[in-house]
Amino acid sequence: xxxxxxxxxxxxxxxxxxxxxxxxxxxxxxxxxxxxxxxxxxxxxxxxxxxxxxxxxxxxxxxxxxxxxxxxxxxxxxxxxxxxxxxxxxxxxxxxxxxxxxxxxxxxxxxxxxxxxxxxxxxxxx
Numbered sequence: 001x002x003x004x005x006x007x008x009x010x011x012x013x014x015x016x017x018x019x020x021x022x023x024x025x026x027x028x029x030x031x032x033x034x035x036x037x038x039x040x041x042x043x044x045x046x047x048x049x050x051x052x053x054x055x056x057x058x059x060x061x062x063x064x065x066x067x068x069x070x071x072x073x074x075x076x077x078x079x080x081x082x083x084x085x086x087x088x089x090x091x092x093x094x095x096x097x098x099x100x101x102x103x104x105x106x107x108x109x110x111x112x113x114x115x116x117x118x119x120x121x122x123x124x125x126x
Contacts, residue, residue, distance in 0.1 A: 001076040004089075005056050006035065006096060011067025017048065018117070020077065020089065025050040027087075029102060029115060034072065036096070037119035045102060045115040072096075088120075 002021040009015050009030075016034055019026035029045040037043065061068045075093025082088075087102040099120040107114035 001092075002079065003056055003074070004077050004091060004093075005074040006072045007055070007058075007069040008034070008072045009062070009067060009069050011062070016072060017051075017069070018045070019051055019055060020079075020087070021053065021056070022079070022082065024053070026053060026055055029117065031117060035117060037098075037100075037117070039098070039119050039121055042116050042118040045117040046109055047104075047113040047115055 004018070004020045005026070007017045007019070009017055013032070015030045015032055017028055017030050018035060019028045028048040028051050030048055031043045031045050033043065035043060056074065057071075059068075059070045073093055073095035075091055075096065077089040077091045080088040080090060080099075085104045088099070090099045091097055101118045101120050102115050103118070105114045105116060
């Protein structure tokens with residue numbers, strides 16, 4: 001089963017990185033606040049470059065003086081759909097359980113594609 005991690009990134013601006021194991025790397029989106037969403041709630045997410053799988057367990061300083069990270073949540077997920085326009089997943093984790101949907105928008109911020117992260121349902125089980 002593929003794994004995920006959400007890292008809290010202490011830098012300017014402070015944010016959280018959602019990383020999903022996919023295709024031998026971690027597909028990554030940044031959100032401005034903790035993604036502890038109630039069902040139906042949504043956050044804007046910025047698609048970032050893929051990260052190495054080593055980030056699944058990494059906590060500490062980020063190279064180049066770009067702050068530090070700590071693991072906010074981690075677990076496994078079932079990919080219910082995965083395309084360039086949509087990712088649907090069921091997260092299995094004590095810290096971040098539930099069904100979520102990432103949907104690409106037409107927007108761009110600082111040259112990076114904008115998505116929306118929405119919580120579809122509550123806990124699918126841990």
